[in-house]
Amino acid sequence: MSFARLFLACALLVVVVPARAQFAQPAAAPESAMSIPQDHVMQIDELNDMLKDGKAGKPLILQVGSHVMFAQAHIPSAQYAGPGSQPEGQHLLHAKVVNLPKDKVIVLYCGCCPWTRCPNVGPAYAHLMQMGFKHVKVLYIASNFGDDWVRRGYAVEKGD
16 A cells, blocks of 8 residues: 555544544433433322322422423422533532431422433432432423423423
8 A cells, every 4th residue: 555545544534533423322421311210210190199199298399400491380399400410500409408308308300301311300310319318209201391291281380
């Protein structure tokens, strides 16, 4: 192989290999929704039943998505805790729970997009687990909050 051909082959590798890597599917982030253990995932009907049951202790419900979504509609008694994937959201989440007992039942939810692409619940869950909370559940919202909660006719609050 001539020097010119060898040089051209190396040049193509330098250009093509990174370009192909750019289009590869990224591995699941360690703090994605998909990384949450199944025994820490709560189904929508389970939370709705818990909220309707006056006997059961009410969990702390934290919405860890966008404030715009929270203001439009959120689960009754839920509190806004900032976007879980952003530093300001992590700070607000921390401030909401720092003085709570570590055995407090906490339910996180976002609902911005399909579960497999949600950028917020995984980091929020990981943060609470690192803080030592023992009873953290994440509400499984398959598509989005509007389709999976609101359209079912479950109660919502607006504003805030």
